[in-house]
Every structure is written in C-alpha cells, then in structure tokens.
Amino acid sequence: MKRIFIAIALVVSVMNSGMAQKIKGSDTVLPLAQKEAEVFMKHNAGKKVTVTGGGSGVGIAALIDKTTEIGMSSRPMKLSEKMKVNESGGSSIETIIAKDALAVIVNPSNKVSQLTREQLEGIYTSKITNWKEVGGDDMPIVLYGRESSSGTYDFFKEHVLANKNYSSKMLNMPATGAIVQSVSQTKGAIGYVGLAYIETTVKAVKVSYNKGKTFVEPSVVTAKNKTYPIVRPLFFYYLTSSSKAVKPLVDFILSPEGQKIVSDEGYIDLK
Amino acid sequence: MKKFTLLQFAFLVLLCTNLHAQDAPSVEDRLAKTEGEISILKKVKISGYLQAQYQHSDTVGAGVVAGGSFAANSNQRFMLRRGRIKATYDGGLTQMVFEMDIIEPNPVLGTANAINIRDFYAKVTMPFYKDLSLTTGMQYRPFGFEQQYSSSMNEAPELTRLVNNVFPNERDLGAMITLKAPKEMELLHCITLKAGLFNGQGIAKNTSGNLDFISQLYFERTTKNEKISYRIGGSYYNGLVLNGDKSIYSMGTNSKGQKAFIADTADGSSNIYKSVTRQYYGVDGQITIDNPAGLTVLRAEYVAGTQPGTAGSSRSLDVDPKTNAVGATYMRDFSAYYLTFAHKIAKTPFQVVVRYDVYTPNTKVTGNEIISANGFGKGDIAYKTLGLGLNYFMTSNVKFIAYYDMVTNDADVLIKGAGYAQKLNVFTLRMQYKF
Numbered sequence: 001m002k003r004i005f006i007a008i009a010l011v012v013s014v015m016n017s018g019m020a021q022k023i024k025g026s027d028t029v030l031p032l033a034q035k036e037a038e039v040f041m042k043h044n045a046g047k048k049v050t051v052t053g054g055g056s057g058v059g060i061a062a063l064i065d066k067t068t069e070i071g072m073s074s075r076p077m078k079l080s081e082k083m084k085v086n087e088s089g090g091s092s093i094e095t096i097i098a099k100d101a102l103a104v105i106v107n108p109s110n111k112v113s114q115l116t117r118e119q120l121e122g123i124y125t126s127k128i129t130n131w132k133e134v135g136g137d138d139m140p141i142v143l144y145g146r147e148s149s150s151g152t153y154d155f156f157k158e159h160v161l162a163n164k165n166y167s168s169k170m171l172n173m174p175a176t177g178a179i180v181q182s183v184s185q186t187k188g189a190i191g192y193v194g195l196a197y198i199e200t201t202v203k204a205v206k207v208s209y210n211k212g213k214t215f216v217e218p219s220v221v222t223a224k225n226k227t228y229p230i231v232r233p234l235f236f237y238y239l240t241s242s243s244k245a246v247k248p249l250v251d252f253i254l255s256p257e258g259q260k261i262v263s264d265e266g267y268i269d270l271k
Numbered sequence: 272m273k274k275f276t277l278l279q280f281a282f283l284v285l286l287c288t289n290l291h292a293q294d295a296p297s298v299e300d301r302l303a304k305t306e307g308e309i310s311i312l313k314k315v316k317i318s319g320y321l322q323a324q325y326q327h328s329d330t331v332g333a334g335v336v337a338g339g340s341f342a343a344n345s346n347q348r349f350m351l352r353r354g355r356i357k358a359t360y361d362g363g364l365t366q367m368v369f370e371m372d373i374i375e376p377n378p379v380l381g382t383a384n385a386i387n388i389r390d391f392y393a394k395v396t397m398p399f400y401k402d403l404s405l406t407t408g409m410q411y412r413p414f415g416f417e418q419q420y421s422s423s424m425n426e427a428p429e430l431t432r433l434v435n436n437v438f439p440n441e442r443d444l445g446a447m448i449t450l451k452a453p454k455e456m457e458l459l460h461c462i463t464l465k466a467g468l469f470n471g472q473g474i475a476k477n478t479s480g481n482l483d484f485i486s487q488l489y490f491e492r493t494t495k496n497e498k499i500s501y502r503i504g505g506s507y508y509n510g511l512v513l514n515g516d517k518s519i520y521s522m523g524t525n526s527k528g529q530k531a532f533i534a535d536t537a538d539g540s541s542n543i544y545k546s547v548t549r550q551y552y553g554v555d556g557q558i559t560i561d562n563p564a565g566l567t568v569l570r571a572e573y574v575a576g577t578q579p580g581t582a583g584s585s586r587s588l589d590v591d592p593k594t595n596a597v598g599a600t601y602m603r604d605f606s607a608y609y610l611t612f613a614h615k616i617a618k619t620p621f622q623v624v625v626r627y628d629v630y631t632p633n634t635k636v637t638g639n640e641i642i643s644a645n646g647f648g649k650g651d652i653a654y655k656t657l658g659l660g661l662n663y664f665m666t667s668n669v670k671f672i673a674y675y676d677m678v679t680n681d682a683d684v685l686i687k688g689a690g691y692a693q694k695l696n697v698f699t700l701r702m703q704y705k706f
Contacts, residue, residue, distance in 0.1 A: 066667060079497045079561055086566050087424055089664020091618040158495075165455050240618045 025059015
C-alpha cells in the first residue's frame with residue numbers, strides 16, 4: 001500500500017513539473033522574474049513557475065522553439081525572430097514589465113568616477129586603451145562585456161557605442177554576475193550591468209551624454225526622472241496561443257504588488 | 272528466536288543498502304554525463320514535412336504546373352504532393368545536410384513511386400575567416416530567391432513557372448563558395464556573394480561534359496527599429512547544354528516573311544552533341560514589414576536569358592541526349608517575372624496571399640504568331656497566372672492552404688484546335704504537417 005502511495009506521489013510530482021510555466025531568457029531580468037514567480041506561487045498554490053537565464057537571445061529562441069512559455073528579454077525582439085514565429089503561424093505579444101538602468105562599473109580602486117558616452121565608445125572599441133587617457137592611473141583597461149546572445153550586449157552596443165562593433169579584446173562573460181565578480185577582482189577592469197546587480201564590491205561611474213556638461217549617476221531616482229541616459233525597458237514575450245495561460249502571471253507583475261517587487265529588487269517600476 | 276532473526280535480517284538489508292549507496296554515482300557525475308550526451312544529440316536535427324492535397328481543375332486532363340498534369344479523364348484528384356525528411360548535423364564550423372523526397376507515382380509524368388535525394392551536401396566554414404564557406408554536393412543553386420525558398424515555407428502551394436521550367440528539381444550538384452565582408456565592415460557585411468560550378472542537370476548526372484557557372488550577389492539589411500527587412504540582389508547563370516540531334520533551331524524569318532524556327536543543319540552531323548549556350552540574368556527583391564496590421568511580405572523577381580529547350584517544351588533538359596531521344600534543341604530567348612504579396616493578419620493565424628506570375632518562354636513570338644507550321648508549339652506559349660490564397664496556421668505544425676490559380680495563355684485561335692487553349696485554372700486545398 002505504501003509503495004502505491006509513493007508511486008502516485010512520484011507520478012503527480014512529475015506531472016506537475018511538466019505543467020509548470022517556464023520563463024527563460026535575460027540574465028538582467030532573471031532576479032526580478034525569480035522574485036515575482038516566488039510571490040506569485042505563494043498567492044497561487046498549485047501553480048508552478050520555473051525561471052532560468054541564458055540571455056535574451058536564448059529566451060527568444062526558446063519561445064520560437066516552444067520550449068518556454070515566456071521569453072524574458074532586455075532588448076526588443078528582432079524582426080528576424082518575429083519572422084520565425086510568423087513562419088510557424090504564431091504571433092508574439094510583447095509586454096514591458098519594468099525598466100532598468102544600465103550601469104557602467106569599474107573596480108573600487110579606480111579613481112575614474114565619470115565618463116562621457118564618447119569616452120565609453122572609445123574604451124569599448126579600444127581606441128582608448130589606458131586609464132590615464134580618461135584621467136585615471138597609468139593602467140591598461142581590461143574590457144568585460146556579455147556574450148552576443150545577451151540583450152544587454154545588443155543594447156549597450158546600440159545606445160552607448162552608436163552601433164560600432166565591440167573591440168575584439170573584450171572578454172565576453174556568460175552572465176551578469178560573472179562581470180561583477182571579474183570587475184571586483186581586476187583593478188583595470190570595466191563592465192556594464194543592470195542596476196539591480198550592483199554590489200559594494202564594484203563602483204558605478206557617472207555618465208554624460210552631453211559631452212561632459214553634466215554627469216549623472218545611475219539610480220532608480222535618476223532613471224525615473226530621466227536624467228540618467230541609459231535606461232531600457234524589460235520585456236516578457238509570449239505567443240498568442242499561450243496568452244490565456246500566462247495572463248495571471250503577467251497581470252500579477254503589472255499589478256501594484258508586482259510593481260512594488262520591481263522597485264524593491266532595484267529595478268524601475270512602470271508607475 | 273523469531274525477533275533475533277528479524278533483527279539480523281534488517282541489519283543485512285541496511286548494510287546492503289548502504290553499500291549500494293556508496294557505489295551509486297553522484298548527482299554531479301550523472302549530470303555531467305547527461306549534459307555530455309545531450310550536447311552530442313543537440314548537433315543532430317531531424318525535420319520534415321508532408322503535403323497532402325485535393326485539386327480541382329476547370330479542364331479534364333488539364334496539363335498544369337501545380338502538381339503535374341491531371342490524368343486524361345480526370346479534373347480532380349487527391350495527391351501526396353510532397354513528403355520530405357531532412358537530417359542536419361551541425362558541427363559548428365562544419366555541417367552536413369541530407370534531405371530526401373518521397374513522391375507519388377504519376378503515370379502522366381512517367382514517374383514511379385520513388386525516393387529522390389533533394390539535398391545532400393557538406394558545408395565547411397573556414398576557421399581562419401568565418402565569413403567564407405565552401406558547400407559541396409547536391410544543393411540549391413545560388414540564383415535568385417524563389418528556388419532557394421523551402422516549399423514548406425512558401426506562401427503559395429507551388430513555385431512559379433519560371434522555376435518549374437528553368438530550374439527543375441530546384442537543386443544541382445556542384446561546389447559553391449559563400450563570402451561576406453567581415454562584421455567590422457558593417458555596411459559591406461550586408462553584402463553576400465555566392466558563386467559555384469555545377470553540373471547543370473539538376474539532380475541527374477552530368478551529361479553535357481561541361482560545368483555551369485552560377486552566381487549571385489545580394490544586399491540584405493534590417494532597419495534599426497526592427498520593423499523593415501529588405502533584400503535586393505542580382506544573379507547570373509552561364510552554362511552549356513548538349514544538343515542530341517543534327518539540327519539546332521533558332522528564331523528567324525521564313526520565306527513568307529513570318530517568324531519561324533529555322534533549323535541550322537549546315538554543320539550536318541557535327542551539330543550532334545554540340546554544346547549550346549544556356550545563359551540567364553536575374554534581379555530579385557524582397558521586403559518584410561512589421562506593421563500594426565500584421566506582417567507583410569512583398570517579393571519580386573525578374574529573369575531573362577537564353578534557354579535551350581525542345582520542340583514542345585522550354586523546360587531545362589536534364590536527360591542525356593546520347594541515351595534519350597529528346598530531339599533537336601530549340602533555342603529561345605525567354606523572360607519571366609513574378610510579384611508576391613503575403614500578409615499575416617494581425618495576431619490571427621490567417622495569411623492572405625496574392626501572386627502574379629508571368630512566364631514568356633519565347634519573347635520573340637506571341638499570340639497568332641505561334642503557328643505550328645512555323646515550328647512553334649506548347650514550348651512557346653506564354654502564361655500569366657494570378658493566384659489568390661488563404662493560409663490557416665492551425666498549430667505550429669499544421670498549415671492549411673486554400674489557393675486558386677487563374678491561368679491565361681496567349682494561345683490564339685490558330686492553335687485553339689490543338690487543345691492549347693485549355694482553361695487551366697486550378698483550385699488546391701492542401702494540408703501540410705511540418706515538424
């Protein structure tokens with residue numbers, strides 16, 4: 001009798017894991033999605049949500065392959081990706097769930113505390129290779145960035161580098177946490193991460209988009225009042241065929257309670 | 272006594288369980304092994320599709336392009352139009368593709384129930400320059416757009432008359448290089464050059480003893496706002512075809528001053544197995560627009576050139592004239608174009624399709640000039656086809672196509688009696704399953 005109960009419990013647990021809603025994609029959105037999922041599941045006993053990272057590109061590819069219900073992304077879906085969805089007869093729905101300020105971080109021992117967009121472009125295209133060229137110590141610049149599957153990689157390239165190609169010397173890291181760790185451990189390092197990932201082990205620099213007239217530090221306040229220039233929306237993408245199934249979770253994230261979680265986690269809410 | 276025996280037994284069970292637990296691999300070991308096995312499996316991709324359809328023609332025994340001619344006493348049919356299985360092995364810088372085609376027996380076309388190879392090629396990307404690759408084997412010809420577009424993704428059920436006549440079987444056997452500028456040269460990186468040498472006989476063996484040169488150059492880009500994607504390109508084909516007869520016919524004027532095919536028999540038997548020119552020029556353009564009403568696709572292609580055919584057909588020759596009596600070669604200057612409009616309606620699973628396809632196999636003759644006495648026939652008749660369709664994507668695997676082809680040809684009253692002026696309108700209702 002005991003064996004029968006155990007067998008039934010096993011079958012039920014396997015079935016439940018198969019029916020879990022899957023969210024996959026952006027490393028930037030990952031901490032937020034995990035927290036939202038955790039609270040959602042507390043309010044909705046019996047509903048299971050699993051959240052995994054991998055990058056915005058990976059999430060959208062999983063959405064196209066239908067191995068995830070929601071693809072989370074820190075960049076808009078590309079037309080080529082929409083065409084792939086279209087080729088299988090589907091349509092994707094885009095929902096902005098929060099915003100995020102993209103911060104440029106350096107090692108805390110680095111005396112450089114502000115950079116213009118032009119300087120950032122020069123650094124990440126290796127036209128500027130030493131910190132002394134931007135007012136710092138005589139120290140080579142070590143570049144850290146994300147991999148090409150990352151929405152943050154695309155966003156930084158488009159908005160900060162004005163679509164110039166990254167230097168081949170940039171070290172491509174698979175996850176945001178790896179950038180934070182590397183920059184905290186390397187004196188000459190520079191990287192870019194979402195605001196929510198900033199820790200005391202790294203220093204966020206102020207950025208100027210008006211050729212040095214004013215420099216603004218990244219924060220929720222400066223992102224909300226639009227003085228900080230590098231702010232981007234964060235997306236959930238899902239197919240119209242899944243919209244009914246994912247609606248409760250999406251509605252929860254957009255609700256006042258869900259948006260409070262956005263602020264609490266260091267992101268910018270949509271209010 | 273009983274109690275002691277039970278205790279001993281329990282101890283033995285516990286001991287055996289503990290020993291077994293020590294032998295079992297750790298979760299990390301099992302995970303690493305599984306990940307390794309999955310990474311191998313992920314390199315192999317199997318896909319395929321099946322197209323089953325119902326067709327109705329306005330004429331019994333209609334000689335149509337869409338799915339081949341109808342049987343002599345029939346104007347409706349069910350048929351298995353295509354069944355394809357494709358296997359791809361992706362080794363990163365190398366790739367191998369194998370695709371086979373299962374076709375229905377068609378006594379009108381003379382095909383038996385057969386399995387044909389469609390794609391069978393290997394592609395190697397140069398490790399020293401990742402924008403340069405070499406593809407060898409049975410593959411798409413690098414010409415134009417439509418014939419490289421998978422039948423499973425095509426909005427219309429069939430390819431245009433251009434491809435069906437000029438590029439039968441859609442594939443050829445050869446070697447091709449693909450080249451792009453480095454990614455750092457942003458605008459130039461949008462340009463792709465493909466060039467190769469091919470047998471020229473489609474999926475048949477090389478019979479001409481010559482290799483055909485095929486190339487294309489196209490520019491492809493997406494706007495920054497990811498709303499519009501466009502491509503524009505040009506293609507060139509230069510090949511030779513064997514003539515199997517003592518005569519080669521070319522366009523000229525007969526003794527009555529009428530346009531006619533004039534036989535070149537001056538060389539006599541030296542015309543037999545003489546190579547004749549097969550040359551095409553093409554331009555193509557595609558644009559995809561993501562708009563509030565849905566996803567809109569516009570495509571256009573124009574091809575012109577010199578096509579060696581036979582008396583009754585402008586179709587590219589793919590049989591050996593040394594072993595098959597195909598008759599004399601008829602040299603025709605041809606032109607063809609098509610315009611396709613396809614629109615996926617908002618977020619619905621419906622897509623409307625309109626295509627206008629014009630095929631002029633002989634640009635030097637038209638209408639009442641097509642007189643059989645002057646050597647003209649079916650191979651010289653121009654066709655204009657307006658197709659209207661509605662696609663329904665029931666699931667990501669299943670698509671239904673309802674499509675009506677309205678065909679007009681320039682057959683004049685002089686050849687109506689020969690049965691050329693058939694009403695060739697065809698309605699096709701197809702279910703496609705793709706995985």
